Amino acid sequence: MKQTSFLGDLLTTLFERRRVAADSRDPRPIEAMCRALLSSEGMVSGIQLSRAILSRYAGLDGAGKRGFFDFLNDALELDPARIAGLAARYADSPDVETYRALTAAAEPPRQELLRRLNQAGGATAELVRMRADLLELLREAPELRRTDMDFIHLLRSWFNRGFLVLRPITWETSASILEKIVAYEAVHAIDDWDDLRRRLYPPDRRCFAYFHPTMPDEPLIFVEVALTAGVAGSIQQVLAEDRTPLRPEQMTTAVFYSISNCQKGLKGISFGNLLIKQVVAELGAELPQLDTFVTLSPMPGFSRWLAQVRHIPRAARILRGAAGRDEVEAMAARYLLHARTEDGEPLDPVARFHLGNGAHVHAVHADADTTGNGRRQSCGAMVNYFYDLARIEANHAGFVLHGKIAAEKAVRQKASAPENHPQEAAE
Structure with a gap:
């Protein structure tokens, strides 16, 4: 019976998403509750305390959530001086105890806080929602990216394959x-x-x-x-x-x-x-x-790019809806194979994803998405990325190591159509 009970408790912990009633009687500010979770109190009553913190966070307004993230970002930060001292000591004497102290100091306390918050049933989903709130704040508070990096570090571990x-x-x-x-x-x-x-x-x-x-x-x-x-x-x-x-x-x-x-x-x-x-x-x-x-993929930046190179007659005709199929496909191929970001990556985000996975550009199609959204984002064009199992590894290596975009010969020919290139330097 004890073994069956343990299994039931384990499954409940893994799969139960319903909120456990939080202890709303805790009068402490959420910051004090977080410090308590990181202390010996958290070792004794961590599940109840983490549940209470998550419940309290869910009830905060926008300003309260911003204050909570400021607390994580500033009060639970690394101690650079301690890290430097331990690193110097470890360089002189690389013993296990110094290594243990150095690795502990090199992790900001907010990472451990997030781990302990994840003890409560349903906490993982709530932490995912918490990070969504944080992403909304990054536009006005880019300094919070330090805390976001810690969220990413933990979420990649929790959501690995x-x-x-x-x-x-x-x-x-x-x-x-x-x-x-x-x-x-x-x-x-x-x-x-x-x-x-x-x-x-x-x-x-x-x-x-x-x-x-x-x-x-x-x-x-x-x-x-x-x-x-x-x-x-x-x-x-x-x-x-x-x-x-x-x-x-x-x-x-x-x-x-x-x-x-x-x-x-x-x-x-x-x-x-x-x-x-x-x-x-x-x-x-x-x-x-x-x-x-x-x-069969969209090209979400194609229309925006055409507007930037409208000095090319073919681009201007596409934007006016006056271009033929061949013209649209030629410019679409040019966009996919040659339009780059400042870092040298393909300008199109979907292209970056599939090319990075080892696919190659197979074909481009005009009038492939005639919906309003398709017209707005890519003037109706779409692209096939081919996952050729025999070429995936080579394509991936060429793209990652050398920025090479694998593409069918027909697509390269479209991209090199005469009108595409005289203005290349102006792009």
Whole structure:
């Protein structure tokens, strides 16, 4: 019985998200409660105290939350003089005790506070929401980035691949999770339940999401996949209401047409690379006839870039809606292969993600997203990134080590169209 009770308690700790009633009788300011959690009091009654702190934080207004983060940032900061002294001592005598003291001093106390706050049931989700609040404050208080770095350090540990659970999202998935899929879709808005059903129910459609054991009802990131008979060149083709679903033997290509991050508080914690690779493995095992894995991706900075190079006649025509398909695709290829940030990386954020994962630019398409959002952000153009399993490692190394963008010959030819280059120096 004791063993069964222990297992039940363990599962409750991992999966229970309902708030435990906090001890609202603690009269101390939240800062004093945090110091107590870091003291011997926290060793004795840490779960109750962490629950009380999180409850108190949730009730703070904007100014109160700013004060809380200022406390973390300033009062729970590193002691540089102590670190320097210990580092000098360790350089002279690298013994274990000095090493232990140095590593402890090199970690700001706020990291340990966050760890202890994570003891309470449901605390992980609350700390993710806490970090979302912090991100909102960084615009006006960039000095809080020190504290944000500590959040990132811990969240990357708590949300590493070993803890993530891949789950298929189907029409039979609970309504509460399906509602969140609709709300979190960030690439191609889901209009209604019929639209969602068209993306989940047919046998040639798939959706997968990552979950964390402490947040079992909250997707972290999800990907929508169309199983097709070839590389899709438009989102209208993928999401057509009147299309005929394919039979398994007709499916040769997996098209990843939407990847959406769900938790604002996990910004900067990358799951997409892991998700794509695991979904490729899952689909390959289920449907061994699949031999092509591509995306159908937006180019969210294309229109903005065209406005910056409108002195190129072709760019100006695209912005006016007067350009032909060939002109749009030529400038889209030019944007993807040659438009760079000051650091030399591809200007387009989606390109940085997929190229960094080892994909290559396969094809560009005009009139591929004729929705209002598609027209606004990319003048209707989209791109396929190809995940060629035989080339992924080489592509990844070339991109990371040398900034090389792998692309099909046809895309390079479009990018080198004569009108694209005379004005290159002006960009």
